[in-house]
Amino acid sequence: MKPDRRPYRRESEDSRREALIAATQALVAEGGPRAATVRAIAERAGVTPGLIRHYFGSKDELSRAAYRQLIDGMTDKGADALSGVGAAPEERLAAFVAASLRPPVVDAGAVGLWAGYLHTMRADPALLAAHERGYLRYRDVxxxxxxxxxxxxxxxxxxxxxxxxxxxxxDGLWxxxxxxPHGFAPxxxxxxxxxxxxxxxxxxxxAHGTFIPEIGKAPAGEGETR
Incomplete structure (x- = not known):
């Protein structure tokens, strides 16, 4: 009897989807949405162009998926930080805020990706809806x-x-x-x-964030770099 290979195949499909999303994000961050052509995305991801339609239906849907992953990731990183603190509400709020203002959430590539999508958002109702959903999800948390x-x-x-x-x-600090990144001390x-x-x-x-490494570690001359 041949072994059931479906779990491996499913994992491979997930990997290809993630590779396409990562390639799209990198291209948009580097050169804006126009840089993320079907050919460029496929080449960056190391797959054939036909897989974009196979996994996402269209390049536009792939582009929206890439943006959703960006904004959802910001909320997810903050939510993940809550698992490492106690039940005190001040500690939980402090952990969420801190996670939103350090890497990997604070990242030049993430800002470039966000900015790349921003000017096309009003012309794409589905992308604007994705942005609104992500914003409200973060704000609700x-x-x-x-x-x-x-x-x-x-x-x-x-x-x-x-x-x-x-x-x-x-948002402003992010x-x-x-x-x-060079304008702020660690x-x-x-x-x-x-x-x-x-x-x-x-x-x-x-006072409630003593568990956060950054608290109490302001170096001498902080703020003089700006």
């Missing part, structure tokens, strides 16, 4: 962590606005950290993020 702080008298409407504000701070983005989010919420996240 953030709002849930804010709600868990249990501050008396803070209504849900206020927490929503706080989540929007905190998300904007994190963008600058990816574009100008751990500086995390410390600024925790201090800023804490100020918005009236909570000292720095």
């Amino acid at each position: 953030l709002q849930g962590l804010i709600a868990a702080l249990g501050r008396p008298g803070v209504a849900a409407a206020q927490m929503r606005q706080e989540a929007i504000a905190c998300n904007a701070v994190i 963008l600058e950290g990816g574009v100008l 751990g500086e983005l995390v410390r600024i993020g925790l201090a800023s989010v804490g100020a918005i919420l009236g909570t000292d996240l720095m």
Whole structure:
């Protein structure tokens, strides 16, 4: 009897899909969406061009899948960080913010990929919908962590606005950290993020983030590089 080879075949298909997504992301980050042609993607991934249609239906669908993976990855990395901390809500919020402001989330390639897609988003409703879904998913996780702080008298409407504000701070630091990684001392983005989010919420996240390596390790002259 011949062995059942389906698990290996399934793994190979998953690997090819990931290779196509990675190739698309790299090309868009390097040269914008126009650089991610069918031929260029297939060559970068080391597969035949026909596999793009086989796995994704079209190059546009592959492009959207690549963008979804980028934005979902940002939320996933923050959520993964929650498994390494205790139940204290301040610690959990601090861990989520910190994970959003260090590699691999803060990355020049990720910013380049995001920027490459940004100018085509309004012309592609499906891509815009993917962006909105990813944004709301991240913000909802953030709002849930804010709600868990249990501050008396803070209504849900206020927490929503706080989540929007905190998300904007994190986005701005992520963008600058990816574009100008040399402009920040090691751990500086995390410390600024925790201090800023804490100020918005009236909570000292720095005091509850002693488990985060970047806390308390500001080098002399921090900030002088900018």
